[in-house]
Amino acid sequence: MKLRILSSIIIFLGSYLPLAAILVLQDISKESWEKPICDITKLTFENCQLPTLNNPEIALAFLGITAFSFVFFILTINSIKSGEVAIIEEAKQIPGDIINYVFPYVVSFMGVDISDKGKLSGFVLFLAWLFLITHKSGQIFLNPLLILSNWKYYEVTYSIGNHKRTEYALSKNTLIPNSKVRTKKVQDINIMSQKD
Template sequence: MKLRIIASLVVFIGSYFPLSLILLAQDFRYELLSADFCWPIGIGPCVMPFRNWTLSIPAFAICLVCVFFSFGVLKTVKPKIPVDVKEAKYIPAELMAYTLPYVVSFMSLEYKDTGKFVGLLVFLGWMFVITYRSGQLILNPLLIAFGWRLYEVTVSYPGDTEARTSWALSQSDLQPNTRCSVATIQDVMIIKSQRTEASD
């Protein structure tokens, strides 16, 4: 259970990589664009081009690492178990939970505004708990941007008449009565279509 929570938290943090990029851009000191480059920073006239770099850069770096971890896991998954897809229903991602923090970021939110920033962290913490408990953590807009789609599928294993319903992620357009290969991560099927008709 502990590993599942950590993995889920990594996926959740990675989904807000665009938000960290927005806040990083808002934290940049654009008046320094015309200044000459100098090194090392912090000595003499050399200054950091970010107002609150001790927060903005680590937050950006953490989200970036989580993004690479999330997509790295999906990339290394090799579906090998054959299943027959009986039904496949595409589920559009609910973007509202992910959209609200972006709207807030444009309402004068900066890292130096401690109260607002802490409030955002509390909000994101509650969103993680809600999405984790409701099983909607995989409704991730970043997955959509990279071609992944969420389905509710009913499948059966070859030679087994018992049908099972589950959520599945796939980069293929899943169709009923086809045979696919699956792997399972965190109780979610990862499906690769083989484009063959399933036997009755």
Template structure:
């Protein structure tokens, strides 16, 4: 059963730019994901940061200690300095990332476009999150000032990526076979050339017709070729 996040994302992605008012009219009225869905996408993209913080919170002096059994023994110690924070934040990021993957898998691109030029840009996808993760590798949950600073920083990052239409660009998608392209394309029956960024699970080829779905300013392509394409 699909939850509300999946329904909202599918409605957004399956909008037909040729359906009402033509391709140009629809492009001027690009939809934004709902705030809740956007937060899920954004939080999931920072899964590596939560894993780094979890590793930094681990008490390595207890790594070779004897297993504690039963676990309710008063002498048992959790090998984390701030278990509540680190485990909760890591769990939330894992959950959000899984939901994001399931939502992407549920999208069914339906709007055809004809690609004229394709340029695979793998490095660009890495630029959206990883530099910010490296900046906070020395962060510790026990350093309250730095932790609050991180939350403020991530709040600004969310606002910037949400407003810029790049929220869907998650570098972790590379691990799951997604590729980022810069392309020139036209809509069938409209010779006006346009440019776009595309996330695709396929190796895109020029002079080929594909079905796409739009999320913010990024197209999603999943099948190797549109039915009836050239």
């Protein structure tokens, strides 16, 4: 099953929710960092104020888009239940690959100034290239935020009928030898769930 380009873009953007949160924090004005959010000497919230952003439209739009995309992604992957029945022969969890996918990109953009149009354009172009590479390689589902939703990445050997295969899979359940699962291939990744 191949994803449509719009679905792929939404899923891809969902993996950059932490980066969007970092950009919002970096966009908080210097004056806001110097003032407390609330006056803790008073027991009311009347004296509380949210920090001000230098570029609220851009920062909050990116945060909103990535938050929506992440929720869409989680709902999409959790809705994949059907598929062929497979018998697991061998399964090896690969936890590092999901973390390694996004970590360098988050670190790379710790200093992005979204008020600078040149840096913002470069950032958008970089994300577009990452998307194209990720989409073409079929790795769009390798979202490091899946760890927060208890999904795991495996190298798995399984059989369907008399056909034995060794491929990569995502599963919320622990994959153990001789267990039966349902598997559906989406963008070159098997989504495996417990057999009903």
